[in-house]
Amino acid sequence: MSAELVTIPARGGKAAQAGAGQHIKVVNTHGTQVVDAWAFNARDLTEWMSMEASRASFMKLAAAVGDTFVTNQRKPILTLVEDTSRCAHDTLMAPCDRWRYGLLGVEGYHDNCRDNLHAGLGALGIAVPATPAPLNLFMNIPWTPEGALAWAEPASTPGSHVVLRAEMDLVIAFSACPQDILPINGRTGRTTEAHARID
Amino acid sequence: MSAELVTIPARGGKAAQAGAGQHIKVVNTHGTQVVDAWAFNARDLTEWMSMEASRASFMKLAAAVGDTFVTNQRKPILTLVEDTSRCAHDTLMAPCDRWRYGLLGVEGYHDNCRDNLHAGLGALGIAVPATPAPLNLFMNIPWTPEGALAWAEPASTPGSHVVLRAEMDLVIAFSACPQDILPINGRTGRTTEAHARID
Numbered sequence: 001m002s003a004e005l006v007t008i009p010a011r012g013g014k015a016a017q018a019g020a021g022q023h024i025k026v027v028n029t030h031g032t033q034v035v036d037a038w039a040f041n042a043r044d045l046t047e048w049m050s051m052e053a054s055r056a057s058f059m060k061l062a063a064a065v066g067d068t069f070v071t072n073q074r075k076p077i078l079t080l081v082e083d084t085s086r087c088a089h090d091t092l093m094a095p096c097d098r099w100r101y102g103l104l105g106v107e108g109y110h111d112n113c114r115d116n117l118h119a120g121l122g123a124l125g126i127a128v129p130a131t132p133a134p135l136n137l138f139m140n141i142p143w144t145p146e147g148a149l150a151w152a153e154p155a156s157t158p159g160s161h162v163v164l165r166a167e168m169d170l171v172i173a174f175s176a177c178p179q180d181i182l183p184i185n186g187r188t189g190r191t192t193e194a195h196a197r198i199d
Numbered sequence: 200m201s202a203e204l205v206t207i208p209a210r211g212g213k214a215a216q217a218g219a220g221q222h223i224k225v226v227n228t229h230g231t232q233v234v235d236a237w238a239f240n241a242r243d244l245t246e247w248m249s250m251e252a253s254r255a256s257f258m259k260l261a262a263a264v265g266d267t268f269v270t271n272q273r274k275p276i277l278t279l280v281e282d283t284s285r286c287a288h289d290t291l292m293a294p295c296d297r298w299r300y301g302l303l304g305v306e307g308y309h310d311n312c313r314d315n316l317h318a319g320l321g322a323l324g325i326a327v328p329a330t331p332a333p334l335n336l337f338m339n340i341p342w343t344p345e346g347a348l349a350w351a352e353p354a355s356t357p358g359s360h361v362v363l364r365a366e367m368d369l370v371i372a373f374s375a376c377p378q379d380i381l382p383i384n385g386r387t388g389r390t391t392e393a394h395a396r397i398d
Binding site: 046050051052053055056059060061062072073074075088092093094097099100102103129130131133143145147148149150 | 245249250251252254255258259260261271272273274287291292293296298299301302328329330332342344346347348349
């Protein structure tokens with residue numbers, strides 16, 4: 001099977017299929033772009049990658065290389081097999097959404113990861129009944145020993161990448177996070193495209 | 200309005216209505232019982248208390264007194280106004296489910312919080328399209344500075360309680376967690392009833 005190259009457009013969403021055993025390389029092309037990621041069982045779209053079940057499986061706040069994310073039915077779905085990003089990939093935070101930007105003072109519509117998820121899936125003719133918590137690739141949310149969280153700048157650099165191995169036939173969805181108010185995509189507020197390669 | 204007294208049966212689930220401004224006192228009657236809790240907007244059952252949105256709102260791994268949990272539409276739904284339990288209430292872990300017990304070596308059916316949620320709601324004639332991450336009251340999941348998690352024994356004692364204020368008209372659901380393999384309900388594996396009072 002030839003590789004599929006996926007462009008995740010700046011501030012937009014994109015979904016793709018991957019077969020069990022395929023590798024999904026997600027590249028932070030410009031270095032400071034958070035990419036929210038979701039995965040769904042291709043045969044049952046009500047089964048999805050679950051951050052709360054994954055933490056209960058690998059018993060960490062964030063995955064390390066070798067750790068496997070599991071679904072809301074506790075089945076392996078994606079394994080982190082390579083990571084050059086120098087930061088933990090956040091598992092704690094909800095995807096940004098229209099209400100979030102309203103609370104941040106935005107008037108009118110703002111692109112957001114929640115809508116990007118559903119638009120990306122919609123382009124494949126897929127609808128899902130909820131918005132799962134995402135795996136926030138390259139998103140730097142440090143915690144203190146007391147449990148305080150912060151929105152930090154990215155630690156990744158241009159070309160930083162992760163490789164995820166598909167553990168079942170799945171649909172993967174990405175959003176190039178359009179957050180330009182908090183510093184999670186860098187203090188400049190610049191939001192960029194990112195890329196993925198499935199093979 | 201007179202108070203409603205709710206018994207959460209051992210290993211079972213129970214749901215109830217609460218109006219905006221009412222207080223929900225959850226009592227750890229026997230001292231070591233984890234109680235998973237969920238809340239739904241009474242007027243739109245697709246809007247529910249979201250652990251991932253709540254962490255992004257109060258910016259902590261676990262709520263302290265005065266912190267407000269928000270929904271998947273970022274609206275205030277429950278505020279923690281009193282807490283005598285001496286432990287952080289876990290926001291990180293999925294509710295136990297049939298697949299989880301399968302992985303723990305259980306053969307055949309085992310009571311579980313996921314089914315208890317849906318049974319408790321079902322007794323009120325309510326169905327929801329997904330299983331949100333719960334607020335795990337009295338559940339003691341410590342984290343290390345490196346982000347390692349553990350299943351710890353309860354820190355609560357008989358009569359420990361929390362009080363949650365309803366910030367909207369809502370349906371609240373509880374499960375007296377039937378986990379008797381991991382030590383989260385104490386090393387004896389004893390699972391007990393708990394109680395709630397809504398007024």
